[in-house]
Amino acid sequence: xxxxxxxxxxxxxxxxxxxxxxxxxxxxxxxxxxxxxxxxxxxxxxxxxxxxxxxxxxxxxxxxxxxxxxxxxxxxxxxxxxxxxxxxxxxxxxxxxxxxxxxxxxxxxxxxxxxxxxxxxxxxxxxxxxxxxxxxxxxxxxxxxxxxxxxxxxxxxxxxxxxxxxxxxxxxxxxxxxxxxxxxxxxxxxxxxxxxxxxxxxxxxxxxxxxxxxxxxxxxxxxxxxxxxxxxxxxxxxxxxxxxxxxxxxxxxxxxxxxxxxxxxxxxxxxxxxxxxxxxxxxxxxxxxxxxxxxxxxxxxxxxxxxxxxxxxxxxxxxxxx
Amino acid sequence: xxxxxxxxxxxxxxxxxxxxxxxxxxxxxxxxxxxxxxxxxxxxxxxxxxxxxxxxxxxxxxxxxxxxxxxxxxxxxxxxxxxxxxxxxxxxxxxxxxxxxxxxxxxxxxxxxxxxxxxxxxxxxxxxxxxxxxxxxxxxxxxxxxxxxxxxxxxxxxxxxxxxxxxxxxxxxxxxxxxxxxxxxxxxxxxxxxxxxxxxxxxxxxxxxxxxxxxxxxxxxxxxxxxxxxxxxxxxxxxxxxxxxxxxxxxxxxxxxxxxxxxxxxxxxxxxxxxxxxxxxxxxxxxxxxxxxxxxxxxxxxxxxxxxxxxxxxxxxxxxxxxxxxxxxxxxxxxxxxxxxxxxxxxxxxxxxxxxxxxxxxxx
Numbered sequence: 001x002x003x004x005x006x007x008x009x010x011x012x013x014x015x016x017x018x019x020x021x022x023x024x025x026x027x028x029x030x031x032x033x034x035x036x037x038x039x040x041x042x043x044x045x046x047x048x049x050x051x052x053x054x055x056x057x058x059x060x061x062x063x064x065x066x067x068x069x070x071x072x073x074x075x076x077x078x079x080x081x082x083x084x085x086x087x088x089x090x091x092x093x094x095x096x097x098x099x100x101x102x103x104x105x106x107x108x109x110x111x112x113x114x115x116x117x118x119x120x121x122x123x124x125x126x127x128x129x130x131x132x133x134x135x136x137x138x139x140x141x142x143x144x145x146x147x148x149x150x151x152x153x154x155x156x157x158x159x160x161x162x163x164x165x166x167x168x169x170x171x172x173x174x175x176x177x178x179x180x181x182x183x184x185x186x187x188x189x190x191x192x193x194x195x196x197x198x199x200x201x202x203x204x205x206x207x208x209x210x211x212x213x214x215x216x217x218x219x220x221x222x223x224x225x226x227x228x229x230x231x232x233x234x235x236x237x238x239x240x241x242x243x244x245x246x247x248x249x250x251x252x253x254x255x256x257x258x259x260x261x262x263x264x265x266x267x268x269x270x271x272x273x274x275x276x277x278x279x280x281x282x283x284x285x286x287x288x289x290x291x292x293x294x295x296x297x298x299x300x301x302x303x304x305x306x307x308x309x310x311x312x313x314x315x316x317x318x319x320x321x322x
Numbered sequence: 323x324x325x326x327x328x329x330x331x332x333x334x335x336x337x338x339x340x341x342x343x344x345x346x347x348x349x350x351x352x353x354x355x356x357x358x359x360x361x362x363x364x365x366x367x368x369x370x371x372x373x374x375x376x377x378x379x380x381x382x383x384x385x386x387x388x389x390x391x392x393x394x395x396x397x398x399x400x401x402x403x404x405x406x407x408x409x410x411x412x413x414x415x416x417x418x419x420x421x422x423x424x425x426x427x428x429x430x431x432x433x434x435x436x437x438x439x440x441x442x443x444x445x446x447x448x449x450x451x452x453x454x455x456x457x458x459x460x461x462x463x464x465x466x467x468x469x470x471x472x473x474x475x476x477x478x479x480x481x482x483x484x485x486x487x488x489x490x491x492x493x494x495x496x497x498x499x500x501x502x503x504x505x506x507x508x509x510x511x512x513x514x515x516x517x518x519x520x521x522x523x524x525x526x527x528x529x530x531x532x533x534x535x536x537x538x539x540x541x542x543x544x545x546x547x548x549x550x551x552x553x554x555x556x557x558x559x560x561x562x563x564x565x566x567x568x569x570x571x572x573x574x575x576x577x578x579x580x581x582x583x584x585x586x587x588x589x590x591x592x593x594x595x596x597x598x599x600x601x602x603x604x605x606x607x608x609x610x611x612x613x614x615x616x617x618x619x620x621x622x623x624x625x626x627x628x629x630x631x632x633x634x635x636x637x638x639x640x641x642x643x644x645x646x647x648x649x650x651x652x653x654x655x656x657x658x659x660x661x662x663x664x665x666x667x668x669x670x671x672x673x674x675x676x677x678x679x680x681x682x683x684x685x686x
Contacts, residue, residue: 120559
C-alpha cells in the first residue's frame with residue numbers, strides 16, 4: 001500500500017518517538033511523489049534544523065550518482081561509510097542518504113551490504129529510488145520499503161511535452177513507413193541535442209560561477225577535480241533527461257496497451273486520441289511488440305559504447321514504423 | 323589584519339597544522355588554514371571535519387583580524403623565503419600581501435567566517451598524561467591497527483581508562499599490541515574510546531619526548547593539548563571487541579631472544595617465504611631455534627640462533643611481517659616470546675607493561 005508523503009513522514013516520526021526507527025529505509029515512488037522532501041523533512045525534524053539546511057547538516061551524509069554514466073561508484077560508498085563510522089558531531093542520530101539508489105553498481109551494492117545490514121549505532125540509512133525493481137534482491141531485503149503514492153497528475157516538463165508533441169505530429173502528418181519513422185527519429189534527436197545543449201550551458205554557467213569564486217583561493221588540484229566532477233554531473237543529468245524522454249514514448253505505447261484491454265489511457269493524456277486511433281489499427285500482439293521495441297531501445301542506450309543516434313533510429317523504426 | 327613574525331616560527335606553525343587538510347574535499351575552504359591574529363599571538367587552524375588541529379605562536383600583531391589562506395601553497399612559499407621577518411597584511415577582500423625584505427607575494431584567501439567552527443570542549447573528562455609515555459605507547463601499538471574498513475571499530479586505537487590505568491590497544495584480528503600506563507584519575511572518569519587512525523598519526527607527530535599533555539574526552543569527540551597545539555577528532559562509533567579474551571593466560575615456554583639478532587634473522591629468512599603461505603617456521607629444539615622458510619620451485623632458507631630452551635621440541639609458524647613489526651618498534655635489547663603449543667597464540671613481552679599477541683599459522 002502506498003502512502004502520501006506527509007502521512008509517511010508522520011509515521012516515521014512516530015516510530016522515532018517510540019525509538020523504533022529502522023536502520024534502513026527504501027523510499028520509493030514515481031518522480032514527483034515527494035521522496036526527496038520526505039527524506040529532508042525527516043532528517044530536519046529529528047536533527048532539529050530547517051529542511052533546506054538538512055543536507056549541509058554535519059550529521060547528514062549523502063551521495064548521488066555523479067560519474068559520467070550516472071552511476072553510484074564504489075568510491076562514493078566507501079566515503080559515505082567512512083563518515084558514518086565516526087560518532088555524530090552533535091551527539092545524536094546521523095543519516096546516510098543515497099539518492100537514486102537504483103544507480104548503485106552491483107559491485108558497489110555488494111560492498112555496501114554489510115553496512116546496510118548493520119550500520120554503526122545511531123545511524124539511519126535512507127535509500128531513494130524511482131525504480132526499486134532494479135535494485136538487487138539483497139539490498140531490498142535489508143531495507144524497510146516506504147512506497148510513496150505518485151501525485152495525482154503530474155505536469156509534463158518542457159522537453160517531455162516537446163516529445164509528446166512529436167508523437168502527435170507523427171500520427172497527424174506522417175505515415176508509419178520508413179520515411180515517417182526516420183523523420184520521427186530525426187525530430188527526437190534534434191530535441192535531445194537541444195536538451196543537451198541546454199544542460200551543458202546551465203552546467204557551464206554554474207561551473208563558471210563556482211570557479212570564479214574560488215579561482216585564486218584554493219589549490220589548483222581542487223579546481224581540476226571540480227571540473228571533472230562538473231563534466232560527470234552534466235553527463236549524468238543529460239542521461240537522466242534522456243530517460244525521461246524515452247519514458248514519454250513508453251507511456252504512449254503503454255496507453256495503447258491499456259486501451260486494448262478496455263482500460264482508460266492514463267499515462268499520456270495529451271496523446272490519448274492518437275493512442276485510441278493506433279489501438280484500433282493494431283492487434284494486441286502487435287501493440288505488445290511496440291512496447292517491447294521501446295524497452296529494448298532503452299536497454300541498448302543503457303549499455304556503454306552504444307552509438308546513440310543509431311540505437312534511437314533502430315528503436316523508433318521498430319516501435320513506430322515496423 | 324596585520325602582523326609580522328619570523329620565517330621559522332611561521333613555517334613551524336603551518337607545518338604543525340597542514341597535514342590535516344585532505345586533498346579531496348567537497349568544501350574548498352577545508353584546503354585552507356584559518357589564521358587569527360590576536361594580542362601578540364597568531365592562531366592557525368585546519369580541519370577535514372573529522373580531525374582538526376589548531377596551534378598558537380607568538381607574533382607582533384599590529385591589527386587584529388582573521389582570514390583563511392590555502393595552506394599548502396602558503397607553506398610552500400614560506401619554506402622558500404630567506405631567514406628573517408615576514409610581514410603579512412590581509413585586506414577586507416581576504417587578499418594577503420606578504421613581504422620579506424625585497425620579496426613580495428600576494429595570495430587570495432577566503433573569508434574566515436566561512437570556516438567551520440572548532441568544537442568546544444566543555445563538560446568533559448580531562449586526563450593528564452606524560453608525552454613521552456604516550457609517544458612510546460603509540461609507537462608500540464599503532465602498527466597493529468587494522469586497515470580493513472569493514473571492521474571499522476578496529477580502525478583506531480582503544481584508549482581504555484580503568485583502575486587508575488590507561489590501556490592502549492590496537493589489533494587487526496591477527497595480532498594485537500597493548501600498552502598499560504599508570505594514570506591518576508577519579509573512578510567516575512573511567513571510560514573507553516576509540517581514536518581513529520588519522521588522529522593517531524597526527525598525535526604521533528605532535529608528541530615530544532618530554533613534558534605533559536592533556537586529553538579531553540566528551541560524548542563524541544576527543545581532544546589532545548600538546549604544548550600550545552590542540553588536536554581534535556571525532557571518535558569511532560561502536561564498541562571495541564573484548565580483547566582480553568585473546569590474551570593467553572598461561573605460559574608453557576618462555577624464550578629470551580636478542581631483539582636485533584632475532585629481527586635480522588627473521589628478515590633474512592622471510593626473503594624466501596612464499597607469497598601464498600607467507601609464513602616462517604620457528605623450530606625449537608634443545609637450546610636452539612631454527613628459523614626456516616621455503617617457496618616451492620624457488621628455494622628455501624634456514625638460520626639457527628642459540629637460545630636457552632629446555633622444553634619439548636616444537637614447530638610454530640608466524641607471518642614474518644607480524645613477527646617483525648613489534649621487534650622494529652621496541653627499543654629493548656631483549657624480548658621474551660611466550661608460547662603454549664603449535665596452535666596457540668604467541669606473546670611477545672618486554673620488562674615494561676607491553677604485550678603483543680600474534681596468531682600462529684598452520685604448519686603443513
